[in-house]
Amino acid sequence: MKTKDVIILAIESSCDDTAAAVLCNDRVLSNVVATQEIHEAYGGVVPELASRAHQQNIVPVIHQALKQAGVEKNELSAIAFTKGPGLMGSLLVGTSFAKSLAMGLNIPLIEVNHMQAHILAHFIEEDNNKKPQFPFLALTISGGHTQIVKVNGFFEMEVIGQTQDDAVGEAFDKSAKILGLPYPGGPVLDKLAQQGNPRAFEFPIPKVGGLDFSFSGLKTAVLYFVQRETGKDPEFIEKNLNDICASVQYTIVQILMKKLKKAVKETGIREIAVGGGVSANSGIRKSLTDARNNLGWKTYIPKFEYTTDNAAMIGIVGYLKYLEGDFADQRVAAKARYSI
Ligand code: KG4
Numbered sequence: 179m180k181t182k183d184v185i186i187l188a189i190e191s192s193c194d195d196t197a198a199a200v201l202c203n204d205r206v207l208s209n210v211v212a213t214q215e216i217h218e219a220y221g222g223v224v225p226e227l228a229s230r231a232h233q234q235n236i237v238p239v240i241h242q243a244l245k246q247a248g249v250e251k252n253e254l255s256a257i258a259f260t261k262g263p264g265l266m267g268s269l270l271v272g273t274s275f276a277k278s279l280a281m282g283l284n285i286p287l288i289e290v291n292h293m294q295a296h297i298l299a300h301f302i303e304e305d306n307n308k309k310p311q312f313p314f315l316a317l318t319i320s321g322g323h324t325q326i327v328k329v330n331g332f333f334e335m336e337v338i339g340q341t342q343d344d345a346v347g348e349a350f351d352k353s354a355k356i357l358g359l360p361y362p363g364g365p366v367l368d369k370l371a372q373q374g375n376p377r378a379f380e381f382p383i384p385k386v387g388g389l390d391f392s393f394s395g396l397k398t399a400v401l402y403f404v405q406r407e408t409g410k411d412p413e414f415i416e417k418n419l420n421d422i423c424a425s426v427q428y429t430i431v432q433i434l435m436k437k438l439k440k441a442v443k444e445t446g447i448r449e450i451a452v453g454g455g456v457s458a459n460s461g462i463r464k465s466l467t468d469a470r471n472n473l474g475w476k477t478y479i480p481k482f483e484y485t486t487d488n489a490a491m492i493g494i495v496g497y498l499k500y501l502e503g504d505f506a507d508q509r510v511a512a513k514a515r516y517s518i
């Protein structure tokens with residue numbers, strides 16, 4: 179470590195993952211995530227339980243991150259934390275902890291917008307990985323978010339499309355739940371879909387204006403379809419599981435790609451950076467590869483550990499803000515609804 183190196187400890191606690199990371203400039207030294215398994219039994223995140231689990235996890239997770247990085251607390255340049263958006267009870271744990279630690283160590287505190295962090299995760303340095311060029315379009319798809327953002331600079335971002343109801347990950351998870359698959363169902367549905375016929379069953383593509391998305395209708399359509407078909411044949415799901423999964427996945431990918439293509443057409447930008455847990459989906463990856471080959475898009479997907487909720491992405495924003503001297507003061511408060 180050189181004396182002018184910037185060492186950031188980053189804390190993320192916006193939903194159900196307690197995460198801490200240590201960065202030296204734009205490189206990740208450690209990236210620790212404690213995923214809260216308690217929610218599995220409920221088939222979704224229970225906010226009160228998430229908050230309590232963050233309180234239990236935050237100290238050991240931070241210790242682990244510092245230990246893995248080989249960094250002592252007195253070597254830290256600043257503390258970065260997620261201010262929002264997210265679940266209030268969850269955000270409060272990380273925010274309070276970050277504020278106390280920064281005060282105790284007498285170092286700067288840096289507030290980070292979780293949605294900006296998903297996008298700026300692309301700028302984490304990894305063996306000279308290719309970074310998106312400004313301006314680019316960011317598609318952020320996860321269990322909590324679905325957005326298309328026009329990114330003109332590190333902190334010049336404009337949301338040009340977003341979901342009006344459920345996030346895309348919820349569409350995967352809720353459809354999977356209807357089919358009796360375990361939570362979170364997205365990855366399981368994806369696996370089964372790869373052995374099925376995507377055209378076996380047809381589900382409606384919602385008509386939503388502009389670049390916005392809607393996914394709640396799909397969940398209802400899947401529910402009614404399954405109820406109707408199992409009424410005729412109680413073993414319908416078992417007999418057709420792969421085909422149902424493939425058809426649901428095909429519909430979701432169509433919804434996303436249709437709007438992404440529209441955004442490319444309207445902005446003329448063909449640099450596409452994709453982030454969020456749903457970017458692991460094989461159908462989306464295939465469509466993006468096709469667009470790269472056939473439409474001349476340049477596509478970027480970060481390493482999986484930087485694309486699901488994590489603290490390394492909070493740390494890279496912390497580093498970029500540190501360079502600009504953009505610090506928060508001790509009156510900073512968590513914000514559940516917090517736009518880019
Ligand atoms: O980014 P993430 O880890 O957490 C947030 O929600 O912020 O994303 C989790 C979401 C879940 O809904 C999960 O089912 C979905 O990403 N997911 C997938 C796949 N892998 C994760 N959905 C579809 N296909 C996948 N392969």
Ligand code: ZN
Nearest residue numbers: 296320322487
């Ligand atoms: Zn997220």
